[in-house]
Amino acid sequence: MSDTILRYVPADPFWQPTTEQADKAASLLRAMAPLSENVSGHFEDDVRFYDPGENWSGVKCPNCKADVEGWWGEAMDTAFASEFKNLSAEAACCSTTVNLNGLDYVWPAGFGRFALEALNPNMDDTTHKQDQQLAESLGAPLRKIWARY
Ligand SMILES: [Zn+2]
Structure with missing residues (x-):
């Protein structure tokens, strides 16, 4: 069984939200992807590369x-x-x-120090409007990366 992750990474690789912003955006994503096994924000000390796994093209x-x-x-x-x-x-x-x-x-990939992730969201895709709402909630433009591992 492979895992699918719907991941949002800030367009600015060095930017991080506050924990309050991250919690708010995670709640919103949980509502948009209710079948997800887990939705959470991940903070990293150093910039890392978020590759799309098997989706790499x-x-x-x-x-x-x-x-x-x-x-x-x-x-x-x-x-x-x-x-x-x-x-x-x-x-x-x-x-x-x-x-x-x-x-x-x-296939989208990107660098970042923060990622908002939904594990196995069991949905086709989010809408452009939902992506914008998440960006507004988090407080920064986002890059959406569908990853499969
Ligand atoms: Zn060139």
């Missing part, structure tokens, strides 16, 4: 649209060495400077 350069998996792994290792405090990287495909959080992840 590759990553492309936002400037030249090239498949960047050739240099992306090494750039991730370099950024990880700084605990992801510096997410800028030199794109080997077109010699431009890019932000690792701004790459074109074919």
Whole structure:
């Protein structure tokens, strides 16, 4: 049995909500995804990369649209060495400077220090309006990542 996680990560990888904001947003998500096994906010000390697990579909350069998996792994290792405090990287495909959080992840992925998660929500998807309500509740723009493990 694989697990599905509906995960919201702040668009700004360094931003964290207050625990009050996180609790409020978790209550809202619980109401939107009532069949979830668990809904909770997760705070991290350091920035981490939230990949979509089995949904991973590759990553492309936002400037030249090239498949960047050739240099992306090494750039991730370099950024990880700084605990992801510096997410800028030199794109080997077109010699431009890019932000690792701004790459074109074919299936959404992203960096963050906080994630609002619903475990096995047993639903197809949330609506755009619900996504906006969650962002307003938490207090920051969010990136939605459907992950499967
Ligand atoms: Zn490029």
